[in-house]
Amino acid sequence: MxxxxxxxxxxxxxxxxxxxxxxxxxxxxPAERRFTGTVAPRYEAKLGFQATGRMTARNVDVGDRVVQGQMLATLDPTVLRLAVVGSKADLANARAALVNAKATNDRQQELIRTGSVSQAQVDAALAARDTAQAKVGQAQASLQKAEEQLGYASLRSGYDGVVESWTAEVGQVVTAGQAVVTVARPDLRDAVFDVPDDRVARFAAGRAFTVALLADPAVSAQATVREIAPQSDQLTRTRRVRLTLEAAPAAFRLGTTVTLGLVEAVPGxxxxxxxxxxxxxxxxxxxxxxxxxxxxxxxxxxxxxxxxxxxxxxxxxxxxxxxxxxxxxxxxxxxxxxxxxxx
Missing domain, CATH: 2.40.420.20 (conserved putative lor/sdh protein from methanococcus maripaludis s2 fold)
Structure with a gap:
């Protein structure tokens, strides 16, 4: 080898x-700088249930218009109903105990006149009656709370608006306060743009611009600068500018893409x-x-x-x-x- x-x-x-x-x-x-943005609601709310439970129904879909007080979704009310039944039973028990305590106190008051019982026994009967009276009040408050929580199984809109999005599905267990649906007011709309820092000065508060649809520039509306973000985004170095749309056509629906032109005073x-x-x-x-x-x-x-x-x-x-x-x-x-x- x-x-x-x-x-x-x-x-x-x-x-x-x-x-x-x-x-x-x-x-x-270019001599004209164009910015692209979207139509957004000025006011929107992320709504959620005030109780924990399993969602059993979604009564509206994304894009549906809703009115104040309209049912949006429901939870399984079984546990909440049982809580009401239990609270009613506790109230009935407290009332029965109060009746017995009052009768005992009345007997002690009669017996004290004949000297058959001591003052300590009379005082104990009186204290028992007052305690029973307080327990009735406590049971009534518990029942009222349980009935109010039963109403938490229904989620209703607080104002007229449009459903923007859902973040929970039927059958999902949601916690109290968890956002499940977003409802926006369509009557007050903004055009929202992300503007570079070096152009923000051109968007002074109150200045008017013409905003047009990206899909159809012939459809336009007047808009006034309402709000400028105080800080720029760390990644894009842009600041969010919101313009109030004035008498905008129906085509300016929420989420629609719009454009805005800004003529450069001096070509760079x-x-x-x-x-x-x-x-x-x-x-x-x-x-x-x-x-x-x-x-x-x-x-x-x-x-x-x-x-x-x-x-x-x-x-x-x-x-x-x-x-x-x-x-x-x-x-x-x-x-x-x-x-x-x-x-």
């Missing part, structure tokens, strides 16, 4: 990854816009993957400006002609070989 060292097979080369990329080309921003400088998936947040820093002349990925630190749904604006870190990976950035690695596949 030969006792030499065996030659190990060469390690397989890392596979070349197909990469969807774009070449950076700064472009001037050319900017670099990338798909949102190209930017990766790691250790508090934002990076993108660029492709070097040898078709290998290199991490590049960048600073982002505006963030819109689906896109981000790169303020610094990239230059015209850089090739950037726009798909699969979260699974890329430094120095990984790629095969260029332009969009």
């Amino acid at each position: 030969l006792g030499g060292c065996e030659r190990k097979p060469a390690e397989a080369a890392a596979p070349v990854r197909p990469a969807l990329t774009v070449v950076v080309e700064p472009a001037a921003p 400088p050319a900017r670099i816009v990338l798909p949102a998936g190209a930017a990766v947040e790691r250790d508090g820093a934002t990076t993108v993957w660029t492709v070097d002349p040898q078709n290998r990925l290199r991490a590049r630190a960048v600073t982002l400006g505006e963030r819109d749904p689906g896109t981000v604006t790169v303020a610094t870190g990239l230059a015209a002609g850089d090739r950037v990976l726009i798909a699969g950035a979260h699974s890329a690695t430094e120095g990984q070989a790629v095969k260029i596949d332009a969009p």
